[in-house]
Amino acid sequence: MAVDEQREHKWLGKSVKRKEDERFVRGRGNYLDDIKLPRMLHMSILRSPYAHARILSIDTSRAEALEGVVAVVTGELLAQHNLAWMPTLSGDTQAVLATDKVRMQGQEVACVVAESPYIAHDALELIEVDYEPLQAVTSPQQALEAGAPLIRDDKEGQEDNRVYHWESGDLEATDRAFAEADRVVSLETFYPRCHPAPLECCGCIADVDPATSRATIYMTSQAPHVIRTVFALVAGLPEHNIRIVSPDIGGGFGNKVPVYPGYVVATAASLLIGRPVKWIEDRTGNLISTGFARDFHMKGDLALTSEGKMLGLRVKMLSDQGYAYADAQPSKFKAGLFHLVTGSYDLPAAHIVTDGAYTNKAPGGVAYRCSFRITEASFLIERLVQSAAYEIGMDPVEFRRLNFIKADQFPYESATGFVYDSGDYERALDLALEQIGYAELREEQKRAREEGRLIGIGVASFTEAVGAGPSKDYDILGIKMFDSAELRLHPTGKAILKLGVKSQGQGHETTFAQIVSEELGIPPEDVHVVEGDTDNTPYGLGTYASRSTPTAGGATALIARTLREKAKRIAAHLLEASEEDLDWDGERFAVKGAPDRAKTIQEVIFAAYTDLPEGMDAGLEGVKYYDPPNLTFPFGTYAVVVEIDRGTGQWKPIRVVAVDDCGVRINPMIVEGQIMGGLTEGYAMAAMELITFDEDGNCIGSNFMDYLIPTAWETPHFELHETVTPSPHHPIGAKGVGESATVGSPAAFVNAVVDALAHVGVRNLEMPVTSDKVWEALNEAGLAQ
Amino acid sequence: MLGERGEDAKILSGGQSLIPLLKLRFASPAVVVDINRIAGLDTLAEEDGGLRIGALVRTKTCELSELLRDRYPILSQAAAQISDPIIRNLGTVCGSVAHADPQGDWGSALMAAGAEAVARGPGGERTLPLSDFFQGPFTTTLEPTEVVTEIRVPGPGERSGGAYLKLERRVGDFATAAVGVQVSFEAGKIARAGIGLTGVGATNLRATEAEQALVGAELDEEAIQGAAELAAQAADPQSDTRGSAEYKRHVVRVFTERALRASAGKANG
Known part of the structure; x- marks a missing residue:
């Protein structure tokens, strides 16, 4: 399974134009709300205005009386069908519609099904709910205090608001490292709650046909196959009668992995009414109730020798999980892959203590391009490393270099149990420093300070772990995290490739076609890629956590190679030669030493249906389920230069240089698009994105006036560069890349702003680093103008 | 129409305030009077x-x-x-x-x-x-x-200067604070001064005392700082997610200074 390095790449590494863009730029995409079925009804959700309240009564009679209303669904009705609660992807439970209490603002309380979306919406105002407000729990610290209101009183044996306590690493070795340390540097920081905010909100059309008993559910889902299984398990529908179709999806970022109450109620309503039911979530519904991101309170301690060598790392993390533990994360680890917090550094010992707490907020937790909590881990270590460098009087870059895992240490086993596949961190760092002109910038920073200007240079050298996964560690509700590819070669040499993953904008229709092209010599325009329909694609776990190329990409290359083997046998028959005498040149099988005696792949495929060797089955197709032996570990260095306005505290990125190493790049243009998107989101989190709550648990950040995402105006210009260190175990040497920039870049931006103020002792500014926070720091340091 | 229907009728011109109100169901007039034609x-x-x-x-x-x-x-x-x-x-x-x-x-x-x-x-x-x-x-x-x-x-007169400076968290956001300054000069002295403040009070505010302090003066650094201080005092901001009241007041001072400095060159030019 080693990387095929014998031949020069013909189709890998080519920026083939995205096949899917033809329909998107013409406005001919097919998104959920574009789908209209005959006799379709519309559903709207009534949400709780309170963060924590007992439901005394719900009166739906006035809503039911409104002309055009077909049904009003409440938790009580669902409870009769045992559907008032559903399992989360982390094995907890979450309410579909509230029965006893509401536990967050925006929680689903009732649904109206009506002939038009307007009537459904109008009727919501006619539902009367009598609430008894209860004290809201709005922080994990408050949640874990003695006497805090018990949020999950529905759960037997749940006596406090603790969700989990989980430790990782070697406590004894870490204690020893700290005992031997000359110096300990600490940093406490908070990675605030933010939201993936995909352009398209969530939605579904449930069509349970009473005549056939088949449930066809069109759904904005990143993981349609898993959803089908969950529906079979939860609703008790026979799995062969459930068909989940994910049409074109307008962004997911992890937000569209979980099962949301709207999907379940629409399906139940369609089952009960016998007509298709459409639910389209509005922006506020999306921002306040669906999978959020982050909300980790973190503290890191670094044990160092007097020379600056890292001896050990201690981390404590407290997570705000919302009212349900609903992280859509597939590992057996309680805090996802947060224990990758040792990052790019050769840390002999590490110990991590994590606690999760229930609060009166939306559940979710891992969404937003975060690689199952590596975003938080990477942020903490990259911020901590910079602080430590200042404290010991070293340049942050030299401190990183001193402590990097070296190129010859791979495969490298980390103190918390990961085996990093490959890397060359110093090469990526050096390229970033060279491109940004680091040495000159440090000089310029000095001169600027003398002139009264504040310039900061921030660096982050991240390591990612993506591509879940090896099934020994990763599963969703027991389902192993393999992925699949089914390849059919048709008589005229054209291919259909069906995958278990599902693009939400990542360009799968092009990238995966290129893998087939590379392996079989069929040009990408002759490969049609199908995803997102459970009736018509092999079982897979979906697209999130940068896993599609590491898993389904591997499956695609391997099934193509299997078909090539059969094609070779057919070619031998056609050329009247033995298989051993044939060479594959990327497009043709030719007889060794007689290159004129050759058959193109298209000729061979035609023969698979017309002229087969004796005893061989016709056709050329197959399915591969690929369980990768390990995660892949992309890495890189981001370097950012900022200048601060001393009058207002505003800061502005002047340059952003990104060096990414994601192994072999299949389509460099698509990879760069992923990186630019991720850098934009990284900047967004560093600068403005925030969902916060007042003391009553009211969500602030429930629309795009309060929840700020950057426009083209603020988004910095990005300078992209690359190094290539192939993954040794992936069939084409590729690593995942979808989340690298979101994971790695927030720390680079924050590090840059802090660096501008480091000379006056500033060590931390909390995200989002808004101008008022910077002004306060300037003011304290006497630098404000 | 407005007389007949009262609150039940609303004028529609650009729609950039009315349509959001309708969308959020804060307003539901029976009649929308479109004046666009x-x-x-x-x-x-x-x-x-x-x-x-x-x-x-x-x-x-x-x-x-x-x-x-x-x-x-x-x-x-x-x-x-x-x-x-x-x-x-x-x-x-x-x-x-x-x-x-x-x-x-x-x-x-x-x-x-x-x-x-x-x-x-x-x-x-x-x-x-x-x-x-x-x-x-x-x-x-x-x-x-x-x-x-x-x-x-x-009309601004022959010699005049003006600027509008706005601090926003992101394009499309309302002002954290903004300051508009307009000054007209006669014989090197300020003949008329206008200073308007955004986002730092219950209405758009006029910094009247700062304006008065400028009239008749030369626009030198002392006058600029004095007026900026008076403008900051005229602001009546609230602390919110955009920043503390103290911060917003400070931004008013800084922006008034900057806007006045930008206008100073016009006195004789």
């Missing part, structure tokens, strides 16, 4: 030494206007900083003024420029100076049956 309301021109801005003049038109760029830079700069291009394409100057959002930029920029609103109702036409037009958040001296048909801005 009334001829003659889109004048943006100088007449009798002053500027006329008709009820259908879009913010985008002001942003692109060479007349405003050359003669009324405060208005040109304000226009370019209002919300985002899509909203500027539709939103109107008069609609923004009549809506009277304390976070609106047009009110304070126009107030600094000494503008007045022309209102027309069943009783005829009257002129309302903007300096006492804003009564509270979304409240003006306009009668329920009156419509703003035009804004008039006095």
